[in-house]
Amino acid sequence: MTIEATVPETFQGFGIDKPANWNHPKLVQYKRKKINPTDVVVKNIACGLCGSDILTLKADWGTLHRDDAVVGHEIIGHVIAVGDKVTQVKVGDRVGIGAASTSCRSCNRCKHDNEQYCKSGAGTYNSIDKFSDDYITQGGYSSHSIANEQFVFPIPESLDTVHAAPLMCAGLTVYSPLVRSLGTDATGKTVGIIGIGGLGHLALQFANALGAKVVAFSRSSSKKEQAIKLGAHEFVATGEEKDWNKKYDDAFDLILNCASGVDGLALEDYLSVLKVDRKFISVGLPPATKKFEVSPFTFLHQGASFGSSLLGSKTEALQMLELAAEKGVKPWVEEVQLGEEGCHEALTRCDKGDIRYRFVFTGFDKAFA
Amino acid sequence: MTIEATVPETFQGFGIDKPANWNHPKLVQYKRKKINPTDVVVKNIACGLCGSDILTLKADWGTLHRDDAVVGHEIIGHVIAVGDKVTQVKVGDRVGIGAASTSCRSCNRCKHDNEQYCKSGAGTYNSIDKFSDDYITQGGYSSHSIANEQFVFPIPESLDTVHAAPLMCAGLTVYSPLVRSLGTDATGKTVGIIGIGGLGHLALQFANALGAKVVAFSRSSSKKEQAIKLGAHEFVATGEEKDWNKKYDDAFDLILNCASGVDGLALEDYLSVLKVDRKFISVGLPPATKKFEVSPFTFLHQGASFGSSLLGSKTEALQMLELAAEKGVKPWVEEVQLGEEGCHEALTRCDKGDIRYRFVFTGFDKAFA
Incomplete structure (x- = not known):
């Protein structure tokens, strides 16, 4: 069967027309992008809600490029078709797609495991895809997704779909800087993780899984117990323990800030407890x-x-998934039925911080019945 | 002869009483610090003028701790006495002392070639020396200096004293980040040096000597010819070539800012031309x-x-001096007779930027006759 026969011309998703309606996505239909020879077509089965989705929908990170804008870049689905030149995945595979969906694959960055930094690359949504007639990309709150195979990650069998989804963006975003700074064996190293949220709760787990000593930083002690459960060996409530930095002289090999706010973050205190260089x-x-x-x-x-x-490379994504499978790294998720109501509720609650720690949309068959 | 018999109790120098008199040093006499078992006593023969001297004298970097404050931390002299436990230098050696003069020598940093970052260390001037009864240190516009042997660097015979002096602070300050980012063989790497001054003119030479491709950045093209002579392979006048960053996509392994001003420095442009990580x-x-x-x-x-x-380690200082001797790295210096008049003139001119590129005080015998 040809690709054209397998893949519908029109996809469905939950999109918004303008930033004012950021938490009111409606069911939309849109023409899909063309399928390039190295592209993979995925029928979606789950998608995590990432903070970036909200910042994009509200246009806090720049203009919204479509009036049927669909976000979502923690996508899990099954491959239903592949371009002629695809070699890395095959029809039927369960795969994930993160926040980047294509790149030139010929520049220095693409050739050296930094394809996520390709200057010609495109994000998974609200981004101009130069390799597909400047199509404005659409995210994974949708029936299908298309991405270059370099950005399509096979999911190990032992990982549940709902647990794999948040690894596609949040997981990879924290895993990459951890291994770039600490290496894949972080035994004997100490890492600080600021902010116990969507990113931070995965950073704690991955840092622990890599073998590092892990110190969690949060404003208050309200998340202490959870942080310890997630893998922190020590916990600091910076708002309650004013001289905390005195305890950590020359201690840290890396401090990873997973909090989205910069107000009141005591950068100088954190820098003061790093080792040299x-x-x-x-x-x-x-x-x-x-x-x-x-x-x-x-x-x-x-x-x-x-x-x-910025994100991580495919090489890092595969390492991360293997580590997650081996060490039982699991996002804490709340499942939400995809739909207008579910999108509204999850976006609204996430924006208020009312989530521990990740929403994952499921029920795609029902949503697009 | 005992140390006490060899080393005078009182040293002489050119110091100021308060920041308002920053460019009017007067001949002062002061009690020297005690000599510890790992200390080296140097009779000074030359001292470079570093921008830090002016910032300290003006109290732009914090309080001036003495009313006879002597600055100067690009010191060259001869060893005239050593403490009982000194093993690295001997009486008669020509040595240099840079901007740090002591440290604990037992912490993690001291033990791993980062003694300049020791949290108990002391700067060469206007700094509290915890290992010498909290003596407030005095710099090298003076007859003698005392430093822990770890901060005393033997000068290779082939380097002239006036050329060695500016390497003690300016040279080491640029050499250390160059080798920490590029390694000691920078072949195939590209480095940008911003600001052609006291630091920058040495950074250009060392980056070239290490084998890197060197691009000099300056606001105007007035220093282009000099930059090329100093070792730059390319030159960018950022104020005259508005889109310069388009030419340097994904180009730089390191950008070293040697300019002291931050106003108008287009940080985002510079960051945009770095390679990944x-x-x-x-x-x-x-x-x-x-x-x-x-x-x-x-x-x-x-x-x-x-x-x-911050500065560089002793290991790096010795490597740097060897490289300077081997490759002919030479600060461009203007010699000035040490004295009240010479200090006044050199400080005033340096403050105005009227120097290419380093003043070095000499004639110490005459100054302290």
């Missing part, structure tokens, strides 16, 4: 206009650096 | 109150980091 990496992203103020002096005494990190 | 390191330090504003987004697209770096 180490990094503070922020993967929690605030609205684009919010800034940290930093003086070179802040960094001087530890030779410290402040940076960020 | 690379650093922008600022060794040029502005007054403590000046800040960069950064958003995590700025760093995201390259997985970039912003950081700083």
Whole structure:
């Protein structure tokens, strides 16, 4: 059967027309993008809700490019068709797609396990796909997704679909900076994780699974018990323990900020407890206009650096999935029936922080019956 | 002869009483610090003028702790006495002392080639030396200096004293981040150096000597010819070539900021031309109150980091001196007779930027006759 016969021309999804309706997605139909020879077509069965979805829908990260904008980039589904040149997956495979969906695959970055940083690449939604006639990409709150095979990750059999979904963005986003700073065996290293939320609750688990000593940072002690359960060896309530940094002199090989707010984050305190030549990496992203103020002096005494990190490579995604399967890393999820009502409720609650720690939409067959 | 018989109890130097007199040092006499078993006593013969001297004298980096404050931390001299436990240098050696003069030598940092980051360490001037009864240290615009042997660097015979002096602070400050980011063989790597001044003119030479491709950045093209002579392979006048960053896509393994101002520095442009997972390191330090504003987004697209770096270790200092001797790295210096007049003139001119690229005080015998 040809691809054209297998894959519908029109996909369905839950989309919004304008930022004011950010938490009121409606059922929409849209023409799918063309299928390139290295593309994989997936019939979706689950999709996690990522904080980026809300920031995009509200246009806090820039313009919304469609009036039927569908978000979602923690997608799990089954491959239903592949382009002629696809070699990495086959029809029937259960796979995931994260926040990036294509790249040039020929630049220096693409050739060296940094395809997520390709300057010609496209995000999974609200992004211009140069390799598909400038199609504006659509996310996974939808019936189907199409991505270049480099961005399609086979899911190990032992991982449940609902647990695999949040690994596609949140998981990979924290896993990549962890292994780039600590290596795949972090025994003897100490890592600090700031913020126990969608990203942080996975960072705690992965840092522990990699063998590091893990210290969780949160404003209050309300999440202490959960943090310990998630893999933290120590817990610091920075708002309740004013001199906490005195306890951690020259202690950290990495501090990973998973909190999305920058207000009141005591960057200088965190930098003061790093070992020499180490990094503070922020993967929690605030609205684009919010800034940290930093003086070179802040960094001087530890030779410290402040940076960020974008997703992870396919190589890292496969390592991560293997580690999750082996060590039982599992997002804490709340399942939600995909639909107008479910999208509304989950987006609204997530925006208020009323979630521990990830919504995953399921029931796609029913939603698109 | 005992140390007490060899080393005078009182040293002489050119010091100031208060920040308002920053460029009017007067001849002062002061009691030297005690000599510890691992200390080395040096009779000074030359001292470079570092931008830090001015920032300290003006109290731009914090309080001036003495009313006879002597600065200077690019010191060259001859060893005239050593403590009982000194093993690394001997009386008669020509040595240098940089911006740090002691540390605990027992902490993790001291034991792993990061003694300059020791949290108990002391700077060469205006710093509290915990290992010498909280003596407030005095710099090298003076007859003698005393430092822990770990901070005393033998000078290779082929290096002239006036050329060795600026390597003690400026040289080491740029050499350390270069080798920590690029390794000691930087062949095939590309480094950007911002600011052609006291630090930058040495960074260009060392980056070239390490084998890197070197791109010099300056606001105007006025220093282009000099930058090329110093070792730059390419030159960018950022104020004259508005889209310069388009030419350097995915190009840099390191960008080293040697400019002391942060105003108008287009941090985002520089970060945009880094390869993935690379650093922008600022060794040029502005007054403590000046800040960069950064958003995590700025760093995201390259997985970039912003950081700083403090001096270098003794291991790096010895490597640097060897490389300088081998490859002919030479600061461009203007010699100045040490004295009240010379200090006044050199400090005033340096503050105005009227120097290419380093003043070195000499004539110490005459100054302290």
